Amino acid sequence: MAENLGHEPGSSTISGTPLVEMRDMSISFGGIKAVDHVSVDLYPGEVVGLLGHNGAGKSTLIKILSGAYRRDAGEIFIDGQKADIHNPRDAKRYGIETIYQTLALADNVDAAANLFLGRELRTAWGTLDDVAMEAAAREVMHRLNPNFKKFKDPVRALSGGQRQSVAIARAIYFNARIIIMDEPTAALGPQETQQVAELTKKLKDEGIGIFLISHDIHDVFDLADRVAVMKNGQLVGTARTSDVTKDEVLGMIILGKCPKGAKPGPGAMASEEAA
Amino acid sequence: MSTSSDIKPAASAQPSTQPRSIIQALEIDTRMLGMIAALLVIWVGFDIFSGGNFLTPRNLWNLSVQTASIAVMSTGMVLIIVTRNIDLSVGSVLGVTGMIMAVFQASYLTQTLGFNHPLVWIATLLAGMFIGLLIGALQGFIVAFMGVPAFIVTLGGLLVWRGAAWWVAQGKTIPLTDDNFKLIGGGANGAIGETWSWILAAIAVALVLLATVNARRQRKRFQFPLKPMWAEIVTVGLASGAIIAATWVVNAYTLPPALARRFAKEQGIAIPEGGLEISFGYAVPVLVAVGVGIVMTFLAKRTRFGRYVFAIGGNPEAAALAGVDTRKITVYVFALMGMLAAIAAAISTARLTSATNAQGTLDELYTIAAAVIGGTSLAGGAGTIAGAMLGAAVMQSLQTGMVLMGLDSPLQNIVVGIVLVLAVFIDTLYRKRAG
Known part of the structure; x- marks a missing residue:
């Protein structure tokens, strides 16, 4: 049935079953349609940039996928199988990890406790194995941020970049297959932004599918294989980054105008208006 | 993602060779150190002003017994406050569980099992703890699943359970019948x-x-x-x-x-x-309190439950997004608080050798004060069990000391109230400096 919909012309070069397929997702809050019949998909080893203004519904859409929100309508398929995602635990079971814009760290506990939050390592006695967790944290943090030393401090005491490293470490440590990054570089300096870009490429090479969410096209365009643009809760359209220019994508974001290289969605401006 | 094996975990863990301050090297919590110092100052001060009556074995022993009940409850209050909640009902829960235990013991257990049967005290205690657990779980359920703020739920609870305590025995004082149970309260034999x-x-x-x-x-x-x-x-x-x-x-x-x-x-x-x-x-109650303190510290520091309690306090949204069932944890925390209130009820009932209707009145305030003086942040996310128990000792020391000095009871309340505000003010300054 996925073939019949055929709503993704750009995906023809990446064959096989999509890793994630979100179909006709809708959610409203108090009568406001935050996400309105949006369909997007993601293939293994692919980076899909999810773009749009603040308030376009990007974060809300991915929060449905990560289990933070419950959708009103629509279906999610993982590997072509219908997925039941009702809470963050369900999402993690499907190998979906999320780096939230707010980082979603418990400020009062240390890096290892945050890294393993909800999935603590335990000893044979069922107690927390803090030493093993610290060891694992040291290893993964060393790869991401070799200068990181503050393993005993609550993450409150860390810099923006260090906190970001902790959030990223948490997403990649548990063998994720799908990673959602919500404005991952918002709090970072140029060097750290570059590190995140390199990490994204590395993860992509490992066959992980990545949703990269941003309101800034420059963060995303060079990294993404495809972009999906949202406006007012609706999908303006999707496009392969090789088929469109940055300016055209900007037009999608700002005006909702779908260029030739893109596949228009329900939120696209009617073509006569665009002309 | 596969983990690269070329970097050993030890590589990032060089032993630090920089000179460190003594306190840092000892890894002592400076806040805790400050509290112990404050307690010692209070003790020495009262000893001087009461003409050497404070630092006597007799007074310190009594102090330890009097602290036990509040100390037990303060350990639970820490977790309640850490999760950004409050429990105003603990004094009334103490009252109702104490009354239920006394009635259960006097009217049923002793009659069926026989006088001073070794099962009586344990059955009484377990029954009380179970009732306390249910009461706490009910309040926690209303907070977590029905969305009523904890302040309101437990304010209601304060009235409801006090009234319920009256209903259990129509306001009568119920004497305990089991001598073994009375040992929980201390006294000459309870040591x-x-x-x-x-x-x-x-x-x-x-x-x-x-x-x-x-x-x-x-x-x-x-x-x-x-x-x-x-x-x-x-x-x-x-x-x-x-x-x-x-x-x-x-x-x-x-x-x-x-x-x-x-x-x-x-x-x-x-x-x-x-x-x-x-x-x-x-004294037995002191051992009970210390035992509760150890178990609660273990729960808070070494178990998933404790980790989640603190994570929720630090950032409830982050904890939920990480897959922590925050509502379930909230119910558990309140249930635990109810159970601890019942243990405190056993201590204070046994100490008085009877259950009275007014038992535990105002205990909620002393318990909250103990936790807060002990460094528990009302903003949530921070607090220690040991700190709260020390806080309980500070509160009790103040009261005992003022009694020994012969201060009028209204004046005692004024002093306790001022000390509470002052302690939190100092803690606020400390937090600002420590960041």
């Missing part, structure tokens, strides 16, 4: 004596040593930076010293001669020349 006190002290010192060695071995296993050896020795030495000193104090408090003679007669001990000295040793 374990000199020999057992020293045995317990020896076990405690051994455990401290064992825990230190074990922690060191664990860190060595992963080649983490270790505490310097001298710091380990100082820490263990201080802890052991405190245990030995406390044991010496409770053993220095001896039975009054008349009671000692009666005790000797009952036990068939010959009275030696120069009078008989029978030490009280640790």
Whole structure:
């Protein structure tokens, strides 16, 4: 049935079953349609940039996928199988990890406790194995941020970049297959932004599918294989980054105008208006 | 994602060689150190102003017994406040569970099992704890699943359970019938004596040593930076010293001669020349409180439950996004608080040897004050069990000291109130500085 919909012309070069397929997702809050019949998909080893203004519904859409929100309508398929995602635990079971814009760290506990939050390592006695967790944290943090030393401090005491490293470490440590990054570089300096870009490429090479969410096209365009643009809760359209220019994508974001290289969605401006 | 094996975990864990301050090397919580210092200042101050009546074995022993009930409840209040909640109902829950235990014991258990049957005290206690657990779970359920703020739910609970306590026995005072149960409250018989006190002290010192060695071995296993050896020795030495000193104090408090003679007669001990000295040793309620403190510290620090409690306090949204079932944890925390209120009820009921309708009135405020003085942040996410128990000791020391000084009770309330505000103010300053 996925073939019949055929709503993704750009995906023809990446064959096989999509890793994630979100179909006709809708959610409203108090009568406001935050996400309105949006369909997007993601293939293994692919980076899909999810773009749009603040308030376009990007974060809300991915929060449905990560289990933070419950959708009103629509279906999610993982590997072509219908997925039941009702809470963050369900999402993690499907190998979906999320780096939230707010980082979603418990400020009062240390890096290892945050890294393993909800999935603590335990000893044979069922107690927390803090030493093993610290060891694992040291290893993964060393790869991401070799200068990181503050393993005993609550993450409150860390810099923006260090906190970001902790959030990223948490997403990649548990063998994720799908990673959602919500404005991952918002709090970072140029060097750290570059590190995140390199990490994204590395993860992509490992066959992980990545949703990269941003309101800034420059963060995303060079990294993404495809972009999906949202406006007012609706999908303006999707496009392969090789088929469109940055300016055209900007037009999608700002005006909702779908260029030739893109596949228009329900939120696209009617073509006569665009002309 | 596959983990690259070219980097060993040890690579990032060079032992730090920079010079560190003594406090840092000892890894002592400065806030805790400050609290202990404050407590000592209060003790010495009262001793001077009361003409040497405060720092006597007798007064310190009584102080320890009087602190027990609030100390037990304060350990639960820490977790409640850490999760950004509050429980105003603990005094009333203490009242109703105490009343239920007394009625259950006097009207059912003793009648069916027989007078001073060894099962009576344990059945009474378990029944009380179960009722407390149910009450707490109910309140927690309303907070977590029905979305009513904890302040309101437990404010309602304060009235409901106080009223319920009256209903249990129509306002009557119910005397306890079981002598074993009364031991939980302390008193002349409710202490374990000199020999057992020293045995317990020896076990405690051994455990401290064992825990230190074990922690060191664990860190060595992963080649983490270790505490310097001298710091380990100082820490263990201080802890052991405190245990030995406390044991010496409770053993220095001896039975009054008349009671000692009666005790000797009952036990068939010959009275030696120069009078008989029978030490009280640790009081049972104090041991109960210490035991509760250890269990609660274990729960808070070494279990998933404790980790989640603190994570929720630090950032509820982050905890939920990480897959923590925050509502379930909230119910557990309130249920635990209810159970601890019942244990406190057992202590205070046994101490009075009867359950009264007004029992536990205002205890919620002392419990909250103890937790807050002990460094629990009302903003959530921060607090320690040991701190709260120290806070309970501070509160009780103030009250006892003022009684010894002969201060009027209205004045006592004024002082306690001012100290509470002052303590939180100092804590706020500390937090600003420490960041």
